[in-house]
Amino acid sequence: MWFNKFFLAIYLISLTPSKIIQAQSSHQDFVNAHNAARAEVGVGPITWNDSVAAYAQDYADHRIGDCNLDHSMGPYGENLAEGYGKLDGVDAVKMWVSEKPNYDYASNSCVGDECLHYTQIIWRKSVSLGCGRVKCHNGWWFVICSYYPPGNIEGERPY
Numbered sequence: 001m002w003f004n005k006f007f008l009a010i011y012l013i014s015l016t017p018s019k020i021i022q023a024q025s026s027h028q029d030f031v032n033a034h035n036a037a038r039a040e041v042g043v044g045p046i047t048w049n050d051s052v053a054a055y056a057q058d059y060a061d062h063r064i065g066d067c068n069l070d071h072s073m074g075p076y077g078e079n080l081a082e083g084y085g086k087l088d089g090v091d092a093v094k095m096w097v098s099e100k101p102n103y104d105y106a107s108n109s110c111v112g113d114e115c116l117h118y119t120q121i122i123w124r125k126s127v128s129l130g131c132g133r134v135k136c137h138n139g140w141w142f143v144i145c146s147y148y149p150p151g152n153i154e155g156e157r158p159y
């Protein structure tokens with residue numbers, strides 16, 4: 001198995017501001033983007049969790065000075081993303097979901113490239129999440145989603 005307990009994955013991208021017309025970063029935007037990906041593979045919906053969200057936003061605020069894609073090493077599953085200029089919540093989730101073709105269900109492993117952001121999103125047992133977002137001092141946006149209970153557990157399949 002490729003999965004480690006609490007696998008922590010990062011995703012880095014630069015988006016041009018003109019690509020983004022409208023910010024989509026509400027709680028419901030994050031939830032809906034996750035649930036669309038989960039429904040595609042028959043996994044039930046995830047819900048917003050205020051205590052997890054408080055953790056995520058607190059960690060995002062903590063990164064405002066350096067914007068480093070460092071994991072928080074906390075108790076939750078965690079996906080991180082960064083984008084220059086503008087990165088809304090739905091953009092971040094779409095980036096993670098774009099790894100879908102790299103996940104091979106038969107072997108339960110990533111093929112060719114990263115897939116562990118995606119597998120966290122569709123992890124059936126991760127039933128709630130909270131996300132945070134901050135504009136760093138260097139102009140980049142930092143986005144974090146935290147998952148309870150954490151996914152990407154070694155030896156288990158996402159669904």
Ligand SMILES: *[C@@H]1O[C@H](CO)[C@@H](O)[C@H](O)[C@H]1NC(C)=O
Pocket residue numbers: 047049050051052127128148
């Ligand atoms: C929300 O997260 C907390 C842990 O921070 C957990 O105890 C609680 O059960 C979660 N609620 C849901 C609905 O998953």
